[in-house]
Amino acid sequence: MADMLKRVPVREQDPKVRATNFDEVCYGYNKEEAMEEASRCLNCKNAKCIQGCPVSINIPGFIAKVKDGDIEGAYKVIGESSALPAICGRVCPQESQCECKCIRGIKGEPVSIGKLERFVADYALENDIKPQKAEKMNGHKVAVIGSGPSGLTCAGDLAKLGYDVTVFEALHELGGVLVYGIPEFRLPKEKVVKKEIEKVKELGVKFETNVVIGKSTTIDQLMEEEDFEAVFIGSGAGLPMFMGIPGETANGVFSANEYLTRSNLMKAFDDSYDTPIAAGKKVAVVGGGNVAMDAARTALRLGADVHIVYRRSEAELPARVEEVHHAKEEGVVFNLLTNPKEILVDENGWVKGMKVIKMELGEPDASGRRRPIEIPGSEYEIELDTVIMALGTTPNPLIASTTKGLETNRRKCIVAEEENGQTSKACVFAGGDAVTGAATVILAMGAGKAGAKGIHELLSQK
Helix, strand or coil: CCCCCCCCCCCECCCCCCCCCCCCCCCCCCCCHHHHHCCCCCCCCCHHHHCCCCCCHHHHHHHHHHHCCCCHHHHHHHHHHCCCCCHHHHHCCCHHCHHHHCCHHHHHCCCCCHHHHHHHHHHHHHHCCCCCCCCCCCCCCEEECCCCCCHHHHHHHHHHCCEEEEEEEECCCCCCCHHHHHCCCCHHHHHHHHHHHHHHHCCCCECCCCCCCCCECCCCHHHHHCCEEEEEEEECEEEEEEEECCCCCCCCCEEHHHHHHHCCCCCCCCCCCCCCCCCEEEEEECCCCCHHHHHHHHHCCCCEEEEECCCCCCHCCCCCCCHHHHHHHHEEEEECCCCEEEECCCCCEEEEEEEEEEEEEEECCCCECCCECCCCCCCCECCCCCCCCCEEECCCCHHHHHHCCCCCCCCCEEEECCCCCCCCEEECCCCHHHHHCCCCCHHHHHHHHHHHHHHHHHHHCC
16 A cells, blocks of 8 residues: 555666666656555645646546556546657656645655656557547648647647648757757657657658758748648757857867757767767766756766856756756766856867856845855866856747748747737747747647647637
């Protein structure tokens, strides 16, 4: 019988072993463990966990099915709201969304909603349970730009409603940030991402790769020449940000975007691939978000001694608690309340170190976090050969600059209505990182659902 106050533990790779490989860290639940954890759910009538989910999954509904051992039924409940449950179960910050609202968590540990979602989704993938297709097509044609989480979600939702949907992807691989941004040890590509995309294909969605909107074709051409009645832009935010400090253009300085893309999408971590990557032996990753943790843990697995350099304290780290915990277990060193001042460069133009300064926290800034302030005279140097900047990303301006009447803000993000994704251009919708700047997978999925809803409301009137 389950201890109702405590979660059923999840099996993981030993930290010392996993720090040397790219295999998935967490093994997840088996059926017996999942049913035991599901029995902890109170099945609340006014389920606050649903309110905390950006895609509004019927969480008590699917957990009740798991408790009864009806895993296929649980998958059908999740499938009503989410097209990518095996991905969400792995990378969503449940601790700050659904799980933080779980009533069970008031006097004990919240139900492990994310791990249960992962179990159900993995079961469906392993047993080839098909998603529910539309009974008939409605005759409307929609284009989706980008095959990341927002684009896949929008495409899947529209396909279920009977739309003829084509997704255009700039890269040669489908998945967007799911394939180029998130490491294999957190999100396996063959086992999870590709199979989840196959489920979207099974709904009838068509995909075209190597199509760069703004170069290969434009949104205006899609609508005027190819008869797409509406377009959803889910192109993400792939343009990296830098600090602008001295030495930042030296050899050995990377954006986290490039570093992770080389490793994840181009398989640089695998010796059987020819992709070069300057892995480094002494690496500093500047930043404290999930991308910083991913870059640090990747560099560690490539053989480096790795430091996170972050200007606030651990309490302000934007990364998931689980990711920080795993990074520490694996041996990543955290230089907190520390900020880079200069990247030191040798006579050949390569990184040789970093000059940093200690910080203290002052009053809260506009984000609500306490503002970091330099401590005079506290500078010191760290010996390095590689620096990875994980400071966030902004959207590539190509799409906006080649689309008539598409409004952007000062951060080059597309302006769109939060409720339905409508942009300033008629019949063009947008969501995810292209609108918000870099955010989480599940928030991008929520925006994809909103965009699908907006498109359906528009086209169903025609």
